Amino acid sequence: MRKFASRMYVRIYAALLACLVIAAALFAFIHLWIEPARHVHGFSGVDASVDGLAPPAGASQEELQRALIRWRRELKADLALYGADGRQLGTIGRPLPGPDLDMRSSGVMPAYPSVFAFKLPDGRWLIAQKAYPHNASAAMLVLLLMIAATVAVGAYPVVRRITSGLEQLQRSVQAWGRGDLAARVPVQGRDEVAQLAASFNESAARIEALVGAQKSLLANASHELRSPLARIRMAVELLEDSASPAMRQELGRNISELDQLIDELLLASRLDAAPADSVGQEEVDFTGIVAEECARVGAALDGVAGILRGDATLLRRMVRNLLENAKRHGGSAQVSVALARDGDGDAGGGMASVRLEVCDGGPGVPPEERERIFEPFYRLPGASEKAGSVGLGLALVRQIARRHGGEVECLPNGARGACFRVRLPSGGRTSA
Incomplete structure (x- = not known):
């Protein structure tokens, strides 16, 4: 039974049902307050008062109207006075139906449950119906507001509890997708969200252990x-x-x-x-690194980049891999390298970034392969192993760029060749 009660749909259904029950109770209370049909029996026992206030049969119209006003104050109702023959003699308030002449005494009219008929001693009939309170519209508005408030207050804790669990699950899944394999979801309760969180935690733990073992094996094997x-x-x-x-x-x-x-x-x-934020943050002369690597392979360099914040060793490896890849696949054409600084954080134009472009004159990369070449151990179709590539160079370029908050992409270099563009957040100053 407790397991059934912890189900999410049961809790939502119970919360809505409770809100509807409370709303129905409020509606019944307001309805009893403003609905005259529920007060018709309040006329019972006032026959003597009505008889005492009744004007004589031959009274003038003014006397009849004054009598109706007195009756209205006494009964707090809309009134109509009819003769014994059913002819209307006077009225005050809303229009009321004529008497049922078959009735032998005062009472509720069979055809109109909210109307009470007083039979006067001389055979005349006084028809009465409780008047709506002057604040009936305001009462209905208050009723609607109370119903809305009841539903809002009653449903919020249940809905918030469910959505908070889903939000925690979403944050953990996003963190796990960004590479934080240690991310877990707090398990609260025993509903479907808690079961999903527990399942995610178990799966994440197994995958983390598997990836950790794989990384450890690869690192140990490489070292050995x-x-x-x-x-x-x-x-x-x-x-x-x-x-x-x-x-x-x-x-x-x-x-x-x-x-x-x-x-x-x-x-x-x-x-x-290594964690995603473990990259060093020392100031690096990126222009100097690129210039040294270009001189090593005989590439032409144009432009300056300035100072970056990052790991100098990793940035040098990134540049070297790009240049060696261009030299390897560019044929006899000279490799060209361009450096530029985009944006100006101080001028309100967004975050400044450094752009590095390494272009060759080789056969180029087909459009459908421009993303796959960044996968580990992937070679273009027809590439020879004798070219010296093991398929890890460009994968490392992307890893290093992303560790520094940047990205790399492969673009066509005009009619022939490929151009690799790296964008990195500068986080430093422009060199002189």
């Missing part, structure tokens, strides 16, 4: 590969005299690729394992 790689490198050096130049060159190239793969795997694992 350093030792056999060093031994292979030493063995190649010992074979320098006996092996052919072509074999030594091929072995050296393979070792370099393996060394690069291990280095990038270790960096990717470190970035995945």
